[in-house]
Each structure stands twice: as C-alpha cells, then as structure tokens.
Amino acid sequence: MNNRITNILLVGVGGQGILLAAEILSEAVLLAGFDVKKSEIHGMSQRGGSVVSHVRYGSEVFSPTVPEGEGDILFGFELMETCRSLPLLKQGGTVVANDLRIAPPSVLMGREAYPEGITERIREHFPDFLLLDGQKLASEAGNVRAANTVLLGAVSRRLDIDEQYWLQAIERMVPKKALEVNKKAFLLGRSSGGSTL
Amino acid sequence: MKKEILSGNEAIARGAYEAGCRVACAYPGTPSTEILENTVNYKEINSSWAPNEKVALEVAIGASFGGGRALCTMKHVGVNVAADPLFTLSYTGVNGGLVLVTADDPEMHSSQNEQDNRNYAKFAKVPMLEPADSLECKEFTRLAFELSEQYDTPVMLRTTTRISHSKSIVTLGERANDLPEPKLIKNAAKLVMLPGNARVRHPLVEERITNLSEAGATMAINRRELRDTSIGIITSGVCYQYVREALPDASTLKLGMVHPLPQALIREFAAQVDKLYVVEELDPFIEEQVKALGIAVTGKELISLCGELSPGRIRTAFGLQQPPVAAGDTLPGRPPNMCPGCPHRGVFFALNQLKAYVTGDIGCYTLGFMPPLSAMDTCVCMGASIGMATGVSKVVSEEEKKKVVAVIGDSTFLHTGINGLMDMVYNNSSSTVVILDNRITAMTGRQDNPASGFTLMDDPSHRIDFPLLCKSLGVKHIRVINPFDLEQTQSVLREEMARPETSVIITDKPCVLVKREGVFQKGPAYEVAVEKCTGCRACLKIGCPAIEWRPAGDGSKKGKAFIDPLLCTGCDVCRQLCKFDAIGRGK
Numbered sequence: 178m179n180n181r182i183t184n185i186l187l188v189g190v191g192g193q194g195i196l197l198a199a200e201i202l203s204e205a206v207l208l209a210g211f212d213v214k215k216s217e218i219h220g221m222s223q224r225g226g227s228v229v230s231h232v233r234y235g236s237e238v239f240s241p242t243v244p245e246g247e248g249d250i251l252f253g254f255e256l257m258e259t260c261r262s263l264p265l266l267k268q269g270g271t272v273v274a275n276d277l278r279i280a281p282p283s284v285l286m287g288r289e290a291y292p293e294g295i296t297e298r299i300r301e302h303f304p305d306f307l308l309l310d311g312q313k314l315a316s317e318a319g320n321v322r323a324a325n326t327v328l329l330g331a332v333s334r335r336l337d338i339d340e341q342y343w344l345q346a347i348e349r350m351v352p353k354k355a356l357e358v359n360k361k362a363f364l365l366g367r368s369s370g371g372s373t374l
Numbered sequence: 375m376k377k378e379i380l381s382g383n384e385a386i387a388r389g390a391y392e393a394g395c396r397v398a399c400a401y402p403g404t405p406s407t408e409i410l411e412n413t414v415n416y417k418e419i420n421s422s423w424a425p426n427e428k429v430a431l432e433v434a435i436g437a438s439f440g441g442g443r444a445l446c447t448m449k450h451v452g453v454n455v456a457a458d459p460l461f462t463l464s465y466t467g468v469n470g471g472l473v474l475v476t477a478d479d480p481e482m483h484s485s486q487n488e489q490d491n492r493n494y495a496k497f498a499k500v501p502m503l504e505p506a507d508s509l510e511c512k513e514f515t516r517l518a519f520e521l522s523e524q525y526d527t528p529v530m531l532r533t534t535t536r537i538s539h540s541k542s543i544v545t546l547g548e549r550a551n552d553l554p555e556p557k558l559i560k561n562a563a564k565l566v567m568l569p570g571n572a573r574v575r576h577p578l579v580e581e582r583i584t585n586l587s588e589a590g591a592t593m594a595i596n597r598r599e600l601r602d603t604s605i606g607i608i609t610s611g612v613c614y615q616y617v618r619e620a621l622p623d624a625s626t627l628k629l630g631m632v633h634p635l636p637q638a639l640i641r642e643f644a645a646q647v648d649k650l651y652v653v654e655e656l657d658p659f660i661e662e663q664v665k666a667l668g669i670a671v672t673g674k675e676l677i678s679l680c681g682e683l684s685p686g687r688i689r690t691a692f693g694l695q696q697p698p699v700a701a702g703d704t705l706p707g708r709p710p711n712m713c714p715g716c717p718h719r720g721v722f723f724a725l726n727q728l729k730a731y732v733t734g735d736i737g738c739y740t741l742g743f744m745p746p747l748s749a750m751d752t753c754v755c756m757g758a759s760i761g762m763a764t765g766v767s768k769v770v771s772e773e774e775k776k777k778v779v780a781v782i783g784d785s786t787f788l789h790t791g792i793n794g795l796m797d798m799v800y801n802n803s804s805s806t807v808v809i810l811d812n813r814i815t816a817m818t819g820r821q822d823n824p825a826s827g828f829t830l831m832d833d834p835s836h837r838i839d840f841p842l843l844c845k846s847l848g849v850k851h852i853r854v855i856n857p858f859d860l861e862q863t864q865s866v867l868r869e870e871m872a873r874p875e876t877s878v879i880i881t882d883k884p885c886v887l888v889k890r891e892g893v894f895q896k897g898p899a900y901e902v903a904v905e906k907c908t909g910c911r912a913c914l915k916i917g918c919p920a921i922e923w924r925p926a927g928d929g930s931k932k933g934k935a936f937i938d939p940l941l942c943t944g945c946d947v948c949r950q951l952c953k954f955d956a957i958g959r960g961k
C-alpha cells in the first residue's frame with residue numbers, strides 16, 4: 178500500500194448529523210484496514226453554527242486536519258456551508274452536496290439574502306459535482322432525518338471501501354431503533370450515486 | 375487486541391481506567407468535558423462534577439492522599455482557578471498517583487483567551503506530558519500515573535483542542551490490578567504545608583525536576599527520528615503531526631515530556647543536525663529554554679505566537695509551495711445562536727429594552743451579546759459578572775448605577791459567582807443580579823451541577839434552593855420570575871434596578887436541551903397568521919432561529935414572518951411581541 182491519503186470533508190450546520198456520518202465513515206475505513214484520523218471542533222458550533230469534520234485515511238495518517246487545497250471529496254449537508262468550504266478542496270476534487278438551504282441568523286432576520294446561484298458556482302469550479310435531494314431520499318427510506326446516511330451512501334460509491342464494511346459500520350454506530358431506516362437510506366444514496374439533479 | 379477509534383478525551387478516560395484510577399473529578403469545560411463523560415462509563419472509577427476546578431483538584435488530592443489513583447480534568451482557564459492547591463500540591467507530592475489534565479484551546483474555538491498552560495508546569499514545578507494522538511493520550515495517561523508515584527509529584531497532561539477532539543485508532547489494554555489498597559496513613563511532615571515543613575520540601579521539589587530532566591534523556595516518549603539531517607525540528611503534541619505532514623523528510627525530536635525538558639537529549643539532537651528549529655503553538659516555551667542552553671535555534675521568527683498551527687501554516691513558514699485553492703466567496707456568516715425556546719432570550723430582550731449595562735459571564739447566555747439582543751457589555755471569566763457589577767457601581771453616578779445588572783447562570787454562580795454576591799451584600803452594593811437558573815450546565819453540553827438535583831453518576835441528590843441560598847447570604851430582595859413572560863420580566867427588572875440595595879432575580883425555566891423526564895417540556899409549535907402579519911418585523915427582534923423573514927419576492931423591502939414548526943418549542947415569547955395578534959398556538 179503506498180501512503181496515499183484520502184481526504185474527506187463533511188460540512189454543514191450544527192444538528193444535521195454530520196458528526197455521526199463522520200463516525201460511520203471512520204469506522205468503515207477502520208474495518209477496511211486503514212489508518213484513520215478524524216477531527217472537528219465542538220463547543221460553540223453546537224448551537225446552529227457551521228460544522229466542519231475532517232476524515233483522513235491511508236496507510237499512515239499524521240495531521241488530523243485536511244490541509245487547505247488538499248481535500249479529495251467535499252461532502253456538503255447544506256449549500257452555503259458547502260460553498261464556504263470550497264477552498265479546502267483540491268483542484269479537480271469531488272463535491273457531493275445535499276440540495277438544502279438553511280438560513281443563518283442574518284438571513285432569518287431579513288438583513289441579508291441567502292446567496293443565489295450556489296450550485297452553478299460550485300459546478301463552475303468543480304465539474305465533478307453530485308447534487309442530491311437528501312431529504313426526499315431520506316423520506317423514502319422512512320425518516321427525513323436520515324439524510325446524512327443518504328449522502329454517505331452517495332459518497333461511498335467514490336471510495337475504495339467494500340459495501341460490507343459500510344453496513345457493519347452503520348450497525349456499530351447507529352442506535353438500534355434507527356438502524357433499519359439508516360441502512361435503507363444508505364443503500365438508496367448508494368444506488369443514486371450516479372445521477373445528479 | 376481490540377482496536378477502536380477514540381477521541382483524545384475518550385482515550386484519556388480509557389488510560390485512567392487501565393491505570394487503575396479510582397477517582398475522577400472535574401468541572402466541565404470545552405475541550406476537556408468528554409473525559410469525565412467517559413470515565414463515568416467505567417464503574418471502577420468514582421466520577422463526579424465539582425462546582426469548580428479548585429474543588430475538583432482538592433477532591434483528587436484527597437483521593438491521592440488516601441492512597442488511590444486520581445484524575446482531575448479541566449480546560450486551560452480552569453487551571454487558573456485550581457492554581458492555589460496545585461502549587462502547594464507540588465510541594466506535598468502524592469500518595470496514590472495524581473494526574474491533572476489541562477485541555478488548552480489554541481485558536482480559542484470556545485474560550486476567552488489562548489493561554490499556554492505549559493507555563494503552569496514550569497511555574498508550579500511539576501512534570502508535564504503532551505500526547506500527539508489518541509493512542510498516546512491513553513498511553514501517556516497510564517505513564518503519568520506511574521511517574522507521579524515514582525517521583526512523588528502530581529503530573530500534568532496537556533492536550534490541545536485538536537488532540538482532545540480528534541479521533542484516531544487506539545489499541546485497548548487491561549486494567550492494572552496490582553495496586554495497593556488505599557488506606558489512611560498519617561504523615562504531617564509531608565502533608566501539612568506550614569512554613570517549617572514547606573521549607574524542607576522545597577529543595578526536594580527542585581531536585582525532582584533535575585532528576586526528571588536527566589531521566590528524560592532515556593524516556594521512550596522523547597523520541598529522536600533522524601531523517602535528512604540538514605533540518606532538525608524540535609516539536610511536541612499535535613505540532614509533531616503537522617511537521618510530519620508538511621516536512622516529511624526533516625529530522626525530528628518529538629518531545630513527549632515538555633517539562634522539564636530533557637536537556638542532554640536536546641544537545642545531542644542539536645549536534646546531529648545542520649539547522650535547528652522549534653515548531654510549537656502559542657508561546658516560545660521550548661525555544662526559550664533551548665536558547666538558554668546556549669543552542670542556536672529558530673522558532674517564533676517564523677511562526678506566530680497567536681493561534682493554532684496547521685500543515686499549511688508550517689509550509690508557509692518554511693517557504694514551501696502551497697496547493698492552489700478555489701477562491702472563497704464572501705457569504706453571510708453563521709455564528710452560534712441561543713436555541714429556539716431558550717429561557718435566556720426573554721431576559722436579554724428585556725435588558726436591551728431597559729438599556730441596562732450588563733456585566734456578563736461564561737455560558738450559553740454569553741450569546742446574549744450578539745444582535746439582535748445585543749444585551750451584554752462585559753465578559754471576562756467564570757463568576758466575574760457579579761464582582762464587576764459591584765466595581766462599576768463604585769465609580770459611576772447614582773443615575774448610571776441603576777443601569778448596572780449582572781447576569782450569571784446557575785452553574786457559573788455556584789462555580790465562583792457566589793463569592794461575588796457575598797461581597798456585594800457585605801459591601802452594600804446596589805446592583806441587581808439575575809441568576810439564569812436553567813438547571814444545567816448548558817454551554818458545555820448539559821452537565822449536571824448542584825442546582826440540577828442529580829450527580830454525574832445519575833444518582834439523585836439535593837437540589838440547591840437559590841432563593842434560600844441568597845437569603846442566607848443576606849440578600850433582602852429576591853424575586854423568582856418566569857422569563858417567558860416578557861411583561862413580568864421587564865417590570866421586575868425595572869423595579870429591582872431602581873432599588874438602592876442588592877437584589878437578586880432568579881429565572882426558573884429549564885434549558886431546552888435537558889433530556890431528563892419532566893424537566894423541559896416542548897409545547898405545540900406556534901404559527902403566523904399570514905393575513906394578520908403586517909410585516910412590521912417586531913418578532914424578529916428576539917432572534918429566535920425558528921422565525922424566518924420571508925421577502926415578498928417583488929424586490930421590495932416587504933415580506934412576512936414565518937415560523938418553522940419543526941424548530942419552534944412553543945415558548946410563547948414571540949407572540950407577546952406581535953401587536954397585531956398574528957402569532958398564536960398552532961393546531
């Protein structure tokens with residue numbers, strides 16, 4: 178195994194299940210036999226602030242954070258946050274994003290507008306761009322709140338990790354009562370991994 | 375052997391378990407909080423929240439003197455609070471091993487300053503270990519307990535946010551089972567630090583540091599890695615990872631013990647490389663000591679004293695090329711905000727309306743300084759709001775005095791605020807104190823405290839009666855209010871602010887995040903009746919994240935308010951702001 182590190186970023190808004198998605202991803206990578214490091218900042222980000230989680234894997238990982246401009250995959254749970262984190266992604270990197278807008282305080286209060294044309298801007302810089310209706314697919318799986326697992330499914334197609342490890346990781350990390358919905362959501366996301374909106 | 379992905383904090387808890395630790399005590403504080411939330415999962419460890427860091431350390435000291443291994447954890451600023459016992463503990467030494475974790479926060483992700491607590495190790499003359507990933511967090515915790523007993527000293531373990539909150543692979547071990555049973559042994563000469571005894575101990579403290587520095591030369595945790603010897607870098611903690619990432623060919627001296635420094639090893643390493651650097655976050659702690667050895671070294675000339683490092687910052691410092699990045703757009707910011715239905719919102723709204731000068735404190739309510747509430751004027755440290763209100767009142771005019779209000783949460787009040795209130799009464803201050811009792815330590819993720827009625831181990835316990843407590847401190851005017859009732863909140867505040875004596879107002883609604891049954895109860899979501907909404911924007915002034923302004927879409931400034939039924943908790947505050955009766959309980 179050469180020491181090629183795969184750098185994945187999961188970004189969005191506090192409360193969207195980003196940390197759980199990052200846990201499942203790390204666990205799958207561990208099961209597949211890689212070294213893995215994961216990093217995020219808790220604390221202030223809890224109350225609706227921006228969240229960025231870094232997951233890096235390979236034969237040996239040093240820094241727990243992805244250096245700017247070296248991300249391979251940016252995995253966005255919310256459009257504006259996806260756009261905010263683009264500088265972390267390498268040229269030619271992949272963006273997988275949820276087609277969801279969550280207004281920040283200044284927009285809620287009507288002081289600023291939610292930016293227009295985000296998806297076009299992303300596509301312009303990063304042609305390898307997959308846009309998913311995570312909420313819709315999650316509803317199909319049985320719970321809107323499983324959108325994070327849908328996205329994970331979509332991302333899983335781009336990674337060299339066997340399906341069995343993903344499913345084992347979900348079993349380990351997701352609470353029992355939500356397990357079936359999450360597995361279904363993952364597989365829906367995985368099979369939709371080719372089509373874009 | 376079992377492998378798991380653990381955060382640095384989870385790994386420290388595991389290390390304590392494996393080391394046979396019996397007592398763990400802390401006051402929660404980001405980024406250290408999760409250590410105790412994990413020790414509590416090991417039934418062999420008696421875990422508890424203390425009202426503040428000084429008490430937490432004293433509990434750990436007692437456990438150690440009684441012969442058990444004890445862990446005490448806190449965030450960097452917590453050590454300021456615990457510094458008093460720490461400096462003397464350095465003199466008494468320990469009986470059972472004692473490890474004090476300081477979780478520093480370079481970049482101030484959730485802190486009010488960026489202090490570098492390596493200075494405390496030097497100042498208090500105690501050894502300090504610094505792990506560089508989760509596996510080391512576990513191993514160094516075990517080692518710290520052993521060194522503590524071997525050298526008769528407390529040992530500090532320093533993490534930084536990136537170590538506390540990042541996860542990596544850890545191999546689990548077994549719990550040590552060969553430790554002596556704790557029992558009481560009297561030894562006044564060692565444990566009673568009066569001048570006569572302390573004078574005898576001080577030379578031992580100095581000798582211990584010299585011995586540790588010598589031992590450091592052969593400790594496996596201080597590791598020389600020789601690669602290309604044209605560049606040699608001394609580093610520790612997460613900075614080691616950044617260096618390996620950014621300069622994979624450079625030789626490194628990775629220090630696992632950052633105080634005392636292994637001087638002989640540093641000399642040897644310096645002699646083996648052509649050019650020597652120190653890469654460290656915040657203060658030139660290692661650099662200055664290396665320079666004092668008479669060794670030429672480059673450090674802070676290249677790397678700022680401020681903020682967290684990253685592989686990118688190191689590349690820039692060493693003049694290496696950076697990968698090209700996509701231009702960042704200027705987007706609306708997304709700062710944290712108080713939750714929908716937070717009981718603090720109404721109080722800050724009222725304080726804003728009354729144009730109060732609010733001395734603030736540390737907790738979720740610190741967010742009350744942000745627009746649109748904009749109702750906090752100071753925030754310094756835990757418990758400071760009350761003392762500061764007294765101080766401000768001492769210098770301003772009689773008229774302005776009436777504007778001064780201190781706000782403080784239940785946990786913060788019990789942490790160090792209570793002393794300020796004693797002083798306020800004792801010295802006849804006329805300020806008003808609002809105790810925002812939401813029955814939990816909310817900011818750090820809802821930890822129990824003496825005002826919540828439960829312990830960390832989930833046993834029911836006495837719940838502090840704030841009115842009674844304040845009464846016993848001598849406060850004559852105590853009012854309990856419902857912070858969701860804006861009229862009551864505002865009128866009680868106005869009355870008490872006008873009063874030329876100390877008064878305390880206590881709010882009695884719980885934090886929306888309290889999960890314990892029967893505490894926080896979500897009501898039906900509210901709705902905006904579109905036909906009645908005139909678009910006056912009054913309801914936006916409370917900044918509830920559940921209320922959204924929807925523009926009319928015709929390019930004009932017009933629009934209407936909308937309430938997100940999934941977010942709204944039905945707290946009723948916005949309804950009271952609408953003059954047109956457009957907001958009401960949904961079906």
Ligand code: SF4
Nearest residue numbers: 713716738816885886
């Ligand atoms: S966590 Fe509790 S105290 Fe903090 S903002 Fe939310 S409701 Fe308020």
Ligand code: SF4
Nearest residue numbers: 918942943945946948
């Ligand atoms: S009732 Fe109004 S203020 Fe309270 S949570 Fe709902 S929208 Fe927010």
